[in-house]
Amino acid sequence: MDRIRVGFIGTGRISDLHAIEYRQNPNAEIVALCDANPSLAEARAQAWGLDNVTITDTYADLLAFESVDLVDILLPHHLHADAALAAFAAGKAVSLQKPMTLTLEDADRLIDAARAAKVPFRVFENFIFYPPIVKAKQLVDEGAIGAPITIRLKSNSGSRKTAWTVPDAARAWRQGPGKAGGGPSVFDDGHHKFAIAWHFMGQAEKVHAWIGETEMPDGSFRDSPAMISFRFPGNRYGNFEVVHSPDLTVLTEQYAQDDRVEITGTEGVVMVNRGHGQLADVAPVALLRDGQLTEFRDLETGWVTSFVHCARHYIDALRTGAPARLSGEEARDVLRFALAAEESARVGQAVDV
Ligand SMILES: NC(=O)c1ccc[n+]([C@@H]2O[C@H](COP(=O)([O-])OP(=O)(O)OC[C@H]3O[C@@H](n4cnc5c(N)ncnc54)[C@H](O)[C@@H]3O)[C@@H](O)[C@H]2O)c1
Incomplete structure (x- = not known):
C-alpha cells in the first residue's frame, strides 16, 4: 500500500482523535x-475539512468501496x-478500537477470520504509544530500575x-455489560491499564477485584471505586486502583x-x-534510583499524542509489512486480563486469568 485510503466506521466521540x-x-x-x-458523519467531514469524502449510513456500503484500503x-x-468480520470478508485492512470483542470466543473468531482472509488486523491500544x-x-528495558517486581496503576x-462534551448516546451504551462488556472504568477505560500492566510485566496469572459503584451527577453509574490486584509469574505483583474525586x-x-503508573524494580x-489529563505541572516521567530523582520533562505529552502515534504506527506497518500492535493475539491477552477482573468481582474471589 502506498497512500493508504481510510474509511471510518463510526464517527462518534473518539473519531476526532483518530482523524x-x-x-x-x-x-x-x-x-x-x-x-x-449520517448527519454526524457530515458534520465530522466538514469539521475535518474533507471535501472528497463519501458518506454512508451502512457499513456494508462503505466496505463495498474499492477505494477503501483500511477501515478504522x-x-x-x-x-x-x-463489523470486523464483515471488513475481513471484504478484504480490508482493519484497525479495531479496544476492547476487540466482548468474549474470548469472538476474539478467536476474529483472529481466525483475519488469518484466513490474509488481511492485516490490529487492535487500537493507544496508551502503549x-x-x-x-x-x-525504554528506561525499564535499559535496566534503569533493575528487574521489575511490581506495577501500580491508578x-x-x-x-x-x-x-x-460526551454525548448522552455515548454514555448510554456504556451503562451495563450487555453492550459494553463491563463497566466504564474497569473494563472500558481499564483496558488501557490492563494493557499497560501487560506491556511492562507480561500476562498476569491470577486476578482479584473489588469493584464498587458511584452514581454520577447526570444519573449514570461508574464502576468506581475499584481495587484490583494481580500476580504475574515469578513472584511479581501489580494493582490497579480506580477512584472518582468529584471536586478534583x-x-x-x-x-x-488522569492516570498514574509506578513500576518498582x-x-x-x-x-x-500524567496520562489522560494533568493534575498539575509534574514531570511526565520520573526515575528514583541511587538516592537521586531524575525527571524527564522534555517529552511529548497530552493524551492526543497517544492517538497520533498509534495511528502512525499502523500506517507505517501497512506500508512496510511490519507487524502491528496490538496483534489480535496480544489484544486477546489484554481482553482475557480485563474479563478476569470482571469475573473476580462477580464471584468474590481471585480467579485465573
Ligand atoms: N482509545 C481510547 O482511549 C478510547 C476512548 C474513547 C472511546 N474508545 C473506543 O472507541 C469506540 C467508540 O467509542 P465512542 O466514545 O466514540 O462512542 P460513540 O457512541 O461516541 O460513537 C459510536 C458511533 O457509532 C455509531 N454507530 C452505532 N451503530 C452503528 C452501526 N451499526 N453502523 C454505523 N455506525 C454506528 C453511532 O451513531 C456513534 O456515532 C469504542 O470501542 C470505545 O471503547 C477508545
Whole structure:
C-alpha cells in the first residue's frame, strides 16, 4: 500500500482523535465515513475539512468501496465483532478500537477470520504509544530500575469543568455489560491499564477485584471505586486502583481523568505521572534510583499524542509489512486480563486469568 485510503466506521466521540494523524500524514487519506447517524458523519467531514469524502449510513456500503484500503472501526463494543468480520470478508485492512470483542470466543473468531482472509488486523491500544509510557518502557528495558517486581496503576477521574462534551448516546451504551462488556472504568477505560500492566510485566496469572459503584451527577453509574490486584509469574505483583474525586481539578480537553503508573524494580522506581489529563505541572516521567530523582520533562505529552502515534504506527506497518500492535493475539491477552477482573468481582474471589 502506498497512500493508504481510510474509511471510518463510526464517527462518534473518539473519531476526532483518530482523524488527526490521517489528516496530517502524507501517506494516508480519509476517503469514506460511515455512521448510523449520517448527519454526524457530515458534520465530522466538514469539521475535518474533507471535501472528497463519501458518506454512508451502512457499513456494508462503505466496505463495498474499492477505494477503501483500511477501515478504522470505532463502534460501541457489542458491534465490534460483526463489523470486523464483515471488513475481513471484504478484504480490508482493519484497525479495531479496544476492547476487540466482548468474549474470548469472538476474539478467536476474529483472529481466525483475519488469518484466513490474509488481511492485516490490529487492535487500537493507544496508551502503549503514549510518549511517557514509551519513555518509561525504554528506561525499564535499559535496566534503569533493575528487574521489575511490581506495577501500580491508578485511574483518577475528577471535575468535568474543562472536559469535552460526551454525548448522552455515548454514555448510554456504556451503562451495563450487555453492550459494553463491563463497566466504564474497569473494563472500558481499564483496558488501557490492563494493557499497560501487560506491556511492562507480561500476562498476569491470577486476578482479584473489588469493584464498587458511584452514581454520577447526570444519573449514570461508574464502576468506581475499584481495587484490583494481580500476580504475574515469578513472584511479581501489580494493582490497579480506580477512584472518582468529584471536586478534583483535572486539566484536560478530553475526558476528566488522569492516570498514574509506578513500576518498582530491584534497583529503582520509574513513575509516569500524567496520562489522560494533568493534575498539575509534574514531570511526565520520573526515575528514583541511587538516592537521586531524575525527571524527564522534555517529552511529548497530552493524551492526543497517544492517538497520533498509534495511528502512525499502523500506517507505517501497512506500508512496510511490519507487524502491528496490538496483534489480535496480544489484544486477546489484554481482553482475557480485563474479563478476569470482571469475573473476580462477580464471584468474590481471585480467579485465573
Ligand atoms: N482509545 C481510547 O482511549 C478510547 C476512548 C474513547 C472511546 N474508545 C473506543 O472507541 C469506540 C467508540 O467509542 P465512542 O466514545 O466514540 O462512542 P460513540 O457512541 O461516541 O460513537 C459510536 C458511533 O457509532 C455509531 N454507530 C452505532 N451503530 C452503528 C452501526 N451499526 N453502523 C454505523 N455506525 C454506528 C453511532 O451513531 C456513534 O456515532 C469504542 O470501542 C470505545 O471503547 C477508545
